[in-house]
Amino acid sequence: MYNGAFLPSGSPMHTNHIKVRGYHLDVYQHVNNARYLEFLEESRWAFFEDYPLVEKIHGHNLAFVLVNININYRRPAFIQELLEIRTRVAKIGTKSCTIEQTMYLKDTDTLVADALVTFCVLDQATHQAVVIEGEVRELLEQMSL
Amino acid sequence: MYNGAFLPSGSPMHTNHIKVRGYHLDVYQHVNNARYLEFLEESRWAFFEDYPLVEKIHGHNLAFVLVNININYRRPAFIQELLEIRTRVAKIGTKSCTIEQTMYLKDTDTLVADALVTFCVLDQATHQAVVIEGEVRELLEQMSL
Amino acid sequence: MYNGAFLPSGSPMHTNHIKVRGYHLDVYQHVNNARYLEFLEESRWAFFEDYPLVEKIHGHNLAFVLVNININYRRPAFIQELLEIRTRVAKIGTKSCTIEQTMYLKDTDTLVADALVTFCVLDQATHQAVVIEGEVRELLEQMSL
Amino acid sequence: MYNGAFLPSGSPMHTNHIKVRGYHLDVYQHVNNARYLEFLEESRWAFFEDYPLVEKIHGHNLAFVLVNININYRRPAFIQELLEIRTRVAKIGTKSCTIEQTMYLKDTDTLVADALVTFCVLDQATHQAVVIEGEVRELLEQMSL
Numbered sequence: 161m162y163n164g165a166f167l168p169s170g171s172p173m174h175t176n177h178i179k180v181r182g183y184h185l186d187v188y189q190h191v192n193n194a195r196y197l198e199f200l201e202e203s204r205w206a207f208f209e210d211y212p213l214v215e216k217i218h219g220h221n222l223a224f225v226l227v228n229i230n231i232n233y234r235r236p237a238f239i240q241e242l243l244e245i246r247t248r249v250a251k252i253g254t255k256s257c258t259i260e261q262t263m264y265l266k267d268t269d270t271l272v273a274d275a276l277v278t279f280c281v282l283d284q285a286t287h288q289a290v291v292i293e294g295e296v297r298e299l300l301e302q303m304s305l
Numbered sequence: 306m307y308n309g310a311f312l313p314s315g316s317p318m319h320t321n322h323i324k325v326r327g328y329h330l331d332v333y334q335h336v337n338n339a340r341y342l343e344f345l346e347e348s349r350w351a352f353f354e355d356y357p358l359v360e361k362i363h364g365h366n367l368a369f370v371l372v373n374i375n376i377n378y379r380r381p382a383f384i385q386e387l388l389e390i391r392t393r394v395a396k397i398g399t400k401s402c403t404i405e406q407t408m409y410l411k412d413t414d415t416l417v418a419d420a421l422v423t424f425c426v427l428d429q430a431t432h433q434a435v436v437i438e439g440e441v442r443e444l445l446e447q448m449s450l
Numbered sequence: 451m452y453n454g455a456f457l458p459s460g461s462p463m464h465t466n467h468i469k470v471r472g473y474h475l476d477v478y479q480h481v482n483n484a485r486y487l488e489f490l491e492e493s494r495w496a497f498f499e500d501y502p503l504v505e506k507i508h509g510h511n512l513a514f515v516l517v518n519i520n521i522n523y524r525r526p527a528f529i530q531e532l533l534e535i536r537t538r539v540a541k542i543g544t545k546s547c548t549i550e551q552t553m554y555l556k557d558t559d560t561l562v563a564d565a566l567v568t569f570c571v572l573d574q575a576t577h578q579a580v581v582i583e584g585e586v587r588e589l590l591e592q593m594s595l
Numbered sequence: 596m597y598n599g600a601f602l603p604s605g606s607p608m609h610t611n612h613i614k615v616r617g618y619h620l621d622v623y624q625h626v627n628n629a630r631y632l633e634f635l636e637e638s639r640w641a642f643f644e645d646y647p648l649v650e651k652i653h654g655h656n657l658a659f660v661l662v663n664i665n666i667n668y669r670r671p672a673f674i675q676e677l678l679e680i681r682t683r684v685a686k687i688g689t690k691s692c693t694i695e696q697t698m699y700l701k702d703t704d705t706l707v708a709d710a711l712v713t714f715c716v717l718d719q720a721t722h723q724a725v726v727i728e729g730e731v732r733e734l735l736e737q738m739s740l
Contacts, residue, residue: 202473229666328636373521378517474621
């Protein structure tokens with residue numbers, strides 16, 4: 161199990177809110193485990209949008225490819241609860257990059273879930289993972305400050 | 306509300322089975338209304354696969370475009386129930402085609418849901434709906450016998 | 451197919467916005483037909499929340515039960531598009547109630563989808579549909595003005 | 596990232612098949628990352644069904660609570676591909692249990708994804724995690740042989 165070694169709380173990050181609805185729940189009356197991954201994806205798109213990340217990546221004929229998600233389910237989320245999802249670039253490796261996402265009950269310290277989401281950068285012509293460098297690396301570094 | 310005028314029960318059709326799982330349910334402990342549409346879509350793909358329908362359509366540079374779904378929710382479906390989805394071509398119009406799908410509790414007369422699903426056939430070059438004719442019409446007619 | 455006879459445009463209604471993301475799409479690169487029903491459900495919950503509708507219903511030991519959805523798919527929705535979903539109570543019958551929901555590209559007249567969503571009101575003790583009257587009827591009437 | 600240390604290939608396991616459909620894909624024309632978790636959940640329910648695991652758990656007034664999913668996305672899955680999901684109990688700890696699930700293209704050695712899924716066993720009266728022992732432990736051990 162991943163033990164979150166979170167970045168300092170002063171670090172910049174993206175914050176997004178999602179309200180739990182009846183259709184997010186499953187037989188246990190909690191948000192279903194797969195639905196959390198949609199909440200995380202929604203929040204990553206919103207984060208990337210604030211930077212020209214997707215455009216920059218595509219402009220270099222590259223693509224992000226998801227290689228791993230490691231998610232801890234800390235506390236069930238119930239109907240009507242308002243979740244705050246915080247997203248940031250946690251680590252930039254040679255050929256991969258890890259996004260950290262934490263999900264809190266809004267205005268509380270109650271952690272609902274946290275996840276590390278790891279991508280490779282793929283050259284769309286060769287379909288090979290490439291070294292993260294140049295403009296793309298600079299942008300990711302800005303997103304992790 | 307659509308009042309099902311079902312084809313004679315002797316008509317050919319496609320039959321598919323789906324077991325209700327915990328993640329299909331929502332806050333009401335019934336299968337969620339949107340999930341039924343996935344069950345119907347799953348069953349249509351399986352039906353189309355038995356004929357070379359998709360290949361034939363694409364071979365003529367055409368595409369099916371969904372224009373309407375009219376679904377009656379007759380009785381909630383609960384966890385562990387086994388659903389039988391019956392699918393057939395119900396009506397072939399000039400430029401549209403209607404698929405009828407009914408969902409029963411397997412081995413019973415209990416109707417869970419029924420739907421009419423209407424498509425147009427689109428020319429992928431002009432993006433206009435076209436008259437359903439020739440090979441495509443013949444195939445749809447076979448699928449409605 | 452349902453031909454929308456929309457209420458006068460001056461009528462009050464609830465408005466909600468959803469941005470189309472990559473995970474809403476399917477093989478056709480359009481929002482998947484089932485996903486629209488989640489967009490509609492999200493918007494209904496947000497509408498109901500603005501009134502104490504759900505609390506009032508439950509307070510009388512009643513429940514809303516979905517009986518029909520009739521949805522027209524007018525124009526595909528693509529990634530990054532911002533949808534405006536407008537929701538109102540369109541018709542209050544003796545034992546059922548119909549919600550009308552229309553989905554536009556925000557700040558345009560481009561209609562993406564429209565739907566009629568019909569509910570019955572069920573007595574949770576007897577599991578029978580009941581006449582919509584008293585406080586519940588009054589509240590629904592307020593929501594349809 | 597989890598580096599799969601798979602159990603010997605001779606170990607018993609549960610096998611399930613899912614065909615990739617158009618509605619499983621997203622903007623990248625691959626199965627969406629969240630959808631894999633539904634494929635895994637479907638396969639776990641089918642596995643548990645073959646044993647009286649859920650009944651046994653509930654009979655002791657216990658519940659399984661998901662605490663972590665660690666999933667590697669090894670190779671995108673495309674439309675029409677037939678996936679084989681193999682599921683087994685990989686590890687039984689004092690208070691938690693880990694299920695291993697691997698997803699292959701059927702009849703090939705092509706690994707699409709693999710995941711470790713970790714549960715705690717919760718006493719439904721106290722809402723505390725309890726030691727896995729007695730009948731439940733014996734059953735899990737049978738499922739891991």
